[in-house]
Amino acid sequence: MYDLVIANGKVVTPGRVRNCSLGVRGEEIAILSEDKLEGKRTIDATGKVVLPGAIDPHVHLELPFQGTISADDFYQGTVAAAFGGVTSVIDFAIHGKDVDILDHIQARRELAEPKVVVDYSFHPSFTTETQQNLDYVQKLIELGMPTFKLFLPYKREGFHVGDGFLFKMLQETHRHNGLVLIHAENADVVEQLMQEQEARGKVSWMQHYDSRPNFVEGTSIATSIELAKAAGSALYVVHLSTEEGLNHLRQAQHQGYPIMMETCPQYLEFTKDVYAQEDGLNYIMTPPMRLKKDNEALWSGIERGDIPCMGTDHCPFSTEQKLLGRELFSKVPNGGMGVETLLPYMFSEGVNQGRISLSRLAQLLSENTAKIHGLQHKGSLEVGKDADIVIVDPQLKRTVTAEAMHSNSDYSLYEGRELTGWPVITISRGEVIVEEGELKAERGRGKFVERTISSELLNAAPQGGLA
Ligand SMILES: [Zn+2]
Incomplete structure (x- = not known):
């Protein structure tokens, strides 16, 4: 007798889509079987x-x-995640200039712990180029946080670090099985262009794009x-x-270097034309929306497998x-909602449009993500892994509205957009947390996940290390 059985679904396992049933015992996947399974609760996934x-x-x-x-x-964001079929999130611990990273992580954990409804972790993010921070790399990896985010732009915001520190971090993470994550933009060029655009003195949201054009990312x-x-x-x-x-990234991969990346749905979907709209400031995020040719190139990168995760x-x-920046593009807070539409967007535009297979979808959103970021017990439907499962109705059509989404924000980038293929049940470590549009999760039930990245993955070209 299993605690939970998901019967008769189309189950996406690594490398194979099976018509089978899945049995959960406690917090883990216990069996995948073509036979009928007995469960205390059975969900029919026909x-x-x-x-x-x-x-x-x-x-x-x-x-x-x-x-x-x-x-x-941490509550509302992880509730939005749960409704979107996202069962783990990795947030960033970006310490202030005069704050010790370990203290900052502790404070952030205290903030998150009572609120999170899905599992979570942090990418430590250094904003000062100190020996102390370099010395913390090994310690943080031992604490289960092997991924270090560095911001190469954002000089004004106080996040920027230079190439010298980046180089040292690459060496230091290499020594201890860690991975450097970069926000890649050339800070000096951005600053020059921002000053030029600001000097023009008029508010056009297009100035956001013009201050950070494509080559600023390419060169970095x-x-x-x-x-x-x-x-x-x-x-x-x-x-x-x-x-x-x-x-640039593809070329390095083909030369055999362990070079990896993620993209996001907004860079597949939108172009800089959104900045000409009246509500253009809502689309201000960094990097900015790009050109049609970039949407297409990124989709191709996903289809070919160059881009391992999202x-x-x-x-x-x-x-x-957002209106804090009503007078000037550079004062608009950068960002937008996305966690709840990640899976429906990729299902609708990727799978249902015939661009990617179900197996590829699972790699992009779970399997490869777990491998690269070191969530060893997550990312695939295999015996012994955490029972983090999402049941998707592939035909379900819904129109995205900010009102129907669970983020605290009052607008969605995808407002009015119909997507086909939505999660109907979300399960985290064996517990149903969203069902029939209702949240079943207790506040604070999510757990901090300690992560470890395999050295094989960090030393092989992605084709070798990833499915
Ligand atoms: Zn970010």
Whole structure:
């Protein structure tokens, strides 16, 4: 007798889609079987797709940024995740200039612990180029946080670190089985262009794009790849948005370097034309929306398998917060909601449009994400893994509205957009947390996940290390 049985679904396992039943015992997957299984509770998944719970490796909850705080706290942000079929999120611990990273992580855990409804972790993020921080790399890896985010832009916001520190971090993480994640933009060029755009003195949201055009990402990625090669280390680029950047990354992958990246749905969907809209400020995030050719190049990268995983950069602000920048594009808080639409968007636009298979979808949203970010007990429907499961109705059509979404923000980038293929049940460690549009989760039930990345993955080209 199993605690929970999901019967008759189309179950997406690594490398194979099976019509079978899945049995859960306690918090883990206990069996996959073509035979009938007995359960204390049985969910009939006939006609449904059973996927591993999605992992969003890029969210910013309760983030103090640009004079305000991102609109979703650890409760509302993880509730939105649960409704979107996302069963783990990785947030960022970005310490202040005069704050010790260990203290900051402790404070952030205290903030998150009583609120989270799905499992979570942090990417430590260094904003000072100190020996102390370099010395913390080993310790943080031992504490289960092997991924280090560095912001190469954001000089004004106080997050920026330079290439010298990046190089040292690549060497240091390589020594201890860690991975550097970069937000790749050339800080000096951005600053120059921002000043030029600000000097023009008029508010056009297009100035956001014009201050951070494509080559600003391309040149930063090219430099960072050369630094990683010299350090003998792996490298991961967050929220890849340009064809230029993708081309540099692909070339390094083909040369055999362990170079990885994520992109986000917004960079597949929107172009900079959104900045010409009246509500253009709502689309201000960094990197900015790009060009049609970038949408297409990134989709191709997903289809070919160059891009191993997806994130969202979920960092919502309300309209009122966005209006803090009503006079000047550079004062608009950067970010938007995304965690709840990640899976439906990729199901609708990827699977249902015939761009990717169900297996590829599971790799992009779960399997590869778990491998790269070191969530060893998550990411796939296999015996012994955490029973993090999402049941998707592949035919269910819903129109996205901010009102129907669970983020605290009052607008969605996808407002009015119909997507086909939505989660109907979300299960986290064997517990049904969302069912029939209702939240079943206790506040604070989510757990901090200690992560470890396999050294094989960090030392092989992605084709070798990833499915
Ligand atoms: Zn981000």
